[in-house]
Amino acid sequence: MTFAGKAAAGIAALTLSMAAAQAETVTVGMITTLSGGGAGLGVDVRDGFRLALEKSGNENLHLVVEDDAQRPELAVQIAERMIQSERADILTGIIWSNLAMAVVPSTVAQGVFYISPNAGPSALAGANCHQDYFNAAWQNDMLHEAAGQTANELGYENTFIMAPNYPAGTDALTGFKRYYEGELAGELFTQVGQTDYAAEIAQIRASEADSVFIFLPGGMGISFMRQYAESGVDLPIVSAGFSFDQDVLPAMGEAALGVINTGQWSPDLDNAANRAFVEAFEAEYGRLPSIYASQGFDTANLILSAMETASVSDRDAFREALRAADFASVRGDFAFADNQHPIQSVYVREVVEVDGVLQNRIIGTAFEEHQDVHGADCQM
Amino acid sequence: MSLALILEQLLNGVQFGLMLFLMAAGLTLVFGVMGLINLAHGSLFMIGAFVCAAVAGVAGSFWVGLVAGLAAAAAAGALIEILVIRRLYGRDHLDQVLATFALILILSEGVRMIFGPFPLYLSVPDALRGTLDLGVVEYSRYRLALIGFGIATAIGLWLLIARTRLGIRIRAGESDREMIAALGVNIRVLYTVVFALGAALAGMAGALVGAIQSVQVGMGEPVLILAFVVIVIGGIGSIKGAMVGALMVGVIDTMGRFLLPRAFALVLEPAQATGVGAALASMLIYVLMALVLVLRPKGLFPAHG
Numbered sequence: 001m002t003f004a005g006k007a008a009a010g011i012a013a014l015t016l017s018m019a020a021a022q023a024e025t026v027t028v029g030m031i032t033t034l035s036g037g038g039a040g041l042g043v044d045v046r047d048g049f050r051l052a053l054e055k056s057g058n059e060n061l062h063l064v065v066e067d068d069a070q071r072p073e074l075a076v077q078i079a080e081r082m083i084q085s086e087r088a089d090i091l092t093g094i095i096w097s098n099l100a101m102a103v104v105p106s107t108v109a110q111g112v113f114y115i116s117p118n119a120g121p122s123a124l125a126g127a128n129c130h131q132d133y134f135n136a137a138w139q140n141d142m143l144h145e146a147a148g149q150t151a152n153e154l155g156y157e158n159t160f161i162m163a164p165n166y167p168a169g170t171d172a173l174t175g176f177k178r179y180y181e182g183e184l185a186g187e188l189f190t191q192v193g194q195t196d197y198a199a200e201i202a203q204i205r206a207s208e209a210d211s212v213f214i215f216l217p218g219g220m221g222i223s224f225m226r227q228y229a230e231s232g233v234d235l236p237i238v239s240a241g242f243s244f245d246q247d248v249l250p251a252m253g254e255a256a257l258g259v260i261n262t263g264q265w266s267p268d269l270d271n272a273a274n275r276a277f278v279e280a281f282e283a284e285y286g287r288l289p290s291i292y293a294s295q296g297f298d299t300a301n302l303i304l305s306a307m308e309t310a311s312v313s314d315r316d317a318f319r320e321a322l323r324a325a326d327f328a329s330v331r332g333d334f335a336f337a338d339n340q341h342p343i344q345s346v347y348v349r350e351v352v353e354v355d356g357v358l359q360n361r362i363i364g365t366a367f368e369e370h371q372d373v374h375g376a377d378c379q380m
Numbered sequence: 381m382s383l384a385l386i387l388e389q390l391l392n393g394v395q396f397g398l399m400l401f402l403m404a405a406g407l408t409l410v411f412g413v414m415g416l417i418n419l420a421h422g423s424l425f426m427i428g429a430f431v432c433a434a435v436a437g438v439a440g441s442f443w444v445g446l447v448a449g450l451a452a453a454a455a456a457g458a459l460i461e462i463l464v465i466r467r468l469y470g471r472d473h474l475d476q477v478l479a480t481f482a483l484i485l486i487l488s489e490g491v492r493m494i495f496g497p498f499p500l501y502l503s504v505p506d507a508l509r510g511t512l513d514l515g516v517v518e519y520s521r522y523r524l525a526l527i528g529f530g531i532a533t534a535i536g537l538w539l540l541i542a543r544t545r546l547g548i549r550i551r552a553g554e555s556d557r558e559m560i561a562a563l564g565v566n567i568r569v570l571y572t573v574v575f576a577l578g579a580a581l582a583g584m585a586g587a588l589v590g591a592i593q594s595v596q597v598g599m600g601e602p603v604l605i606l607a608f609v610v611i612v613i614g615g616i617g618s619i620k621g622a623m624v625g626a627l628m629v630g631v632i633d634t635m636g637r638f639l640l641p642r643a644f645a646l647v648l649e650p651a652q653a654t655g656v657g658a659a660l661a662s663m664l665i666y667v668l669m670a671l672v673l674v675l676r677p678k679g680l681f682p683a684h685g
Contacts, residue, residue, distance in 0.1 A: 195599070219596045230520045
């Protein structure tokens with residue numbers, strides 16, 4: 001065979017193998033919260049993910065969705081089932097850090113990729129990091145660090161801080177305190193799923209605070225803000241975007257107007273990918289996307305981008321393809337740090353009313369190309 | 381720590397306790413009269429809140445919503461009693477728990493299908509916005525109104541049971557159901573009425589609390605657990621027990637959340653103290669329940685001797 005002939009045969013073989021790689025089906029198991037007080041978050045992650053699939057037209061990604069009802073033991077069972085009987089190649093979807101801590105270590109130990117669209121507990125970014133665990137959203141501390149930074153810039157000197165007593169709650173307060181330079185007027189842990197905050201609001205009232213920092217995602221934030229609005233305490237609130245996004249703003253009503261919060265994404269973020277995403281999401285589901293929907297959308301696009309260049313059965317190649325993060329993120333620039341958590345900008349947002357709909361608007365930038373601190377403990 | 385703060389926390393505890401009473405009263409009544417354990421009581425709370433939010437959104441008035449929520453919960457209660465619960469009176473408690481647990485799943489899923497997975501908006505009526513100056517402390521008008529509602533309902537319920545013919549029948553049904561059936565009282569209708577009454581109380585609690593909480597699927601279950609704690613402490617079947625138990629649970633839970641972290645702050649680092657204090661505070665009412673069960677296994681006010 002001539003050189004040209006060999007080359008032609010080689011190219012033909014390569015094309016064949018690439019065609020094979022593309023035709024291969026990748027099963028993605030999504031375990032997320034679709035019932036109970038946290039359902040809004042899971043529904044948005046799922047809908048964002050599905051939208052990305054539809055837009056890509058890629059039919060080789062087989063998505064299986066199950067509801068964890070925000071219960072760790074149920075999430076563990078579903079993960080086992082998806083790995084054993086569905087033969088999932090990749091798991092994703094978990095919203096809550098306590099569920100992620102229960103599911104992620106055993107998933108990656110069984111040789112299955114886990115790509116987080118939301119929860120980013122500090123333990124998994126640091127000492128317990130793993131080469132098959134990727135986080136496409138943020139490390140938990142990140143947005144709270146930005147909130148601490150924002151509190152400094154707003155001139156707050158005596159902030160009352162509060163979060164639920166679970167891994168993401170402790171990460172929230174730690175993250176806030178890492179950047180916040182003022183005094184603490186008080187520090188409280190509440191229960192996960194708590195609905196009445198009268199006892200906490202009374203303590204805020206009695207403290208000498210000049211501002212309040214809260215991390216209360218889902219229904220917890222709605223309950224708190226309603227009660228705060230009726231309490232007569234009118235200290236300004238600074239928060240991370242989790243407690244003030246499109247999943248809860250309509251239910252909070254005007255109580256949320258003017259709240260300053262931080263996020264790696266906002267519906268008005270000005271880039272081509274985001275404009276197309278917001279428009280398509282509204283057209284498909286008839287509501288504005290939330291930060292969670294943007295994360296679901298990015299997670300799907302990350303997986304799809306890796307499928308373009310590598311076969312999931314070649315784990316090393318697929319892992320490299322994920323690390324490259326070669327997709328157009330709706331949050332703008334996106335890259336993975338060494339611990340496979342994002343390096344990204346965090347924006348300062350304000351809740352405003354546009355055409356009768358409460359939504360966030362970017363008013364500044366807290367960090368550019370920000371990276372979490374836990375990567376230093378990650379030995380990969 | 382000022383007097384105002386302690387007083388405000390006491391009011392918070394009483395308000396929380398009275399809302400628990402509305403839930404616990406229905407639960408204990410249904411158990412006392414029919415011997416039925418109804419896990420789906422929390423779903424009726426949720427129905428009350430959702431219907432109130434939906435109707436208030438359309439009608440523009442919280443009060444119309446409240447009446448609608450109460451009526452919807454009562455209607456749902458009557459329907460559930462006729463379709464499902466009626467078949468369970470003769471069965472043992474495990475069957476009842478299973479069937480009513482199934483009802484929780486069906487009703488939660490049904491509410492999600494109708495109203496969607498996102499929380500609904502329900503606002504406090506304008507007349508009750510803001511705070512009222514009580515001299516020592518400024519307190520939310522709406523929470524004061526909740527205290528008023530709770531007390532009025534408790535009195536109304538007491539009058540109903542102690543002073544009316546229906547009340548006599550309910551009490552008779554509690555002590556000897558064969559005998560009152562033999563005396564010609566239509567026990568089937570009585571059971572439906574009692575169940576609907578309990579459901580209406582739960583629906584009212586849901587609608588009232590919904591204005592300051594998140595109106596979301598599954599909102600009833602945490603309250604249901606507390607209501608069970610209340611009736612176990614108070615004595616199952618006893619309305620008086622439910623009142624005392626509810627106030628105890630409300631005040632002790634609120635005060636625990638407030639005082640325990642402070643107490644630990646005297647001996648521990650602040651960050652540790654908040655963590656340990658918060659964890660212990662969430663256990664406090666269960667410790668109380670265990671204590672009551674050890675000292676008085678039938679609760680503080682046992683209904684049947």
